[in-house]
Amino acid sequence: MNSQYSIAVHILTLLDSSSGPMGSVEIADSVGVNPVVIRTVTGLLRRAGLLTTQRGVAGAELTRSARQISLLDVYRAVDAPDSVLKVHQNPNLACPVGAGIQRALEDIYGEAQAALEAHLAEVTLADITRAVHQTAPQQEVR
Amino acid sequence: MNSQYSIAVHILTLLDSSSGPMGSVEIADSVGVNPVVIRTVTGLLRRAGLLTTQRGVAGAELTRSARQISLLDVYRAVDAPDSVLKVHQNPNLACPVGAGIQRALEDIYGEAQAALEAHLAEVTLADITRAVHQTAPQQEVR
DNA sequence: CCACATGTAAGTAAAATGATGACAAGGCTG
DNA sequence: CAGCCTTGTCATCATTTTACTTACATGTGG
Numbered sequence A, B: 001m002n003s004q005y006s007i008a009v010h011i012l013t014l015l016d017s018s019s020g021p022m023g024s025v026e027i028a029d030s031v032g033v034n035p036v037v038i039r040t041v042t043g044l045l046r047r048a049g050l051l052t053t054q055r056g057v058a059g060a061e062l063t064r065s066a067r068q069i070s071l072l073d074v075y076r077a078v079d080a081p082d083s084v085l086k087v088h089q090n091p092n093l094a095c096p097v098g099a100g101i102q103r104a105l106e107d108i109y110g111e112a113q114a115a116l117e118a119h120l121a122e123v124t125l126a127d128i129t130r131a132v133h134q135t136a137p138q139q140e141v142r
Numbered sequence C: 001c002c003a004c005a006t007g008t009a010a011g012t013a014a015a016a017t018g019a020t021g022a023c024a025a026g027g028c029t030g
Numbered sequence D: 001c002a003g004c005c006t007t008g009t010c011a012t013c014a015t016t017t018t019a020c021t022t023a024c025a026t027g028t029g030g
Helices: A004-017 A024-031 A035-047 A071-077 A096-122 A125-135 B004-017 B024-031 B035-047 B071-077 B096-122 B125-135
Strands: A051-054 A057-062 B051-054 B057-062
Touching (some): A004 A024, A024 A035, A024 B096, A071 A096, A096 B024, A096 B125, B004 B024, B004 B057, B004 B071, B035 B051, B035 B071, B071 B096, B071 B125
Antiparallel strands (some): A051 A057
């Protein structure tokens, strides 16, 4: 799943905007996907220590302030690729270029990925919540 | 096609390393894909002004020095996404968060993409060629 | 014990990706 | 000019990825 990341941010923003814990069905209604998808993503976020959920009891809750959760934390929590840029697979190793291109690309892609992640590290969930409620008229969820 | 970008860099590096023009079959042998794929990508690169090819006559050639071709030029030339991070599609507009999340994410993703592209802009094809031939023992292609 | 919530596996549909065959269009050479 | 080779492009097909959904085991609380 690739929009998992956006869904994860949506979920966390929702919890940050909410006055209390929210169940997967309720969250699913806002995100616009099946509750199973929500439970899958909250599972990843729970394992990353960003929120708590408990089997049998309704509701997910943030484990810490939205100011202390960066978008990079979220990126690392979900099944996001190590590098968004992909190296091609079958270069001819008998050719000098084919033999060296993968390593060269991996290096550059790694640097580019670091630049992208560095920006995500600068943005917090609180920034997102603010931006979201600035666009839409203020109104607490629930 | 998503590995198009890596294939494009491979092709250009090959031309930079070569002593003369190379045909699609020859290039395909180094890249490890069908010649049709090569011709598709060279078509994109030609339209972007990075190389020249001519129907009927074998061989592709760079239009300018490898030092004057950045990896961002290549990125823009191929069918690469405007943003590598994707926003989810069906948020509930009746929910405050659902209504504002897409715009908020687009803004952040745009900034992150800019950071990634800024790095690609700093790397030239000449840098790649150097790195490639540093890994593998020096040896001119052809 | 029963209603309800989460966690997770399994299955299916739809879309993206990759690979390849076919052929028209155009140049080159004998 | 005639045959041969090369590029440009379209169409098809297999594979993989993504998305969506059903089903059900596991656990909580009244």
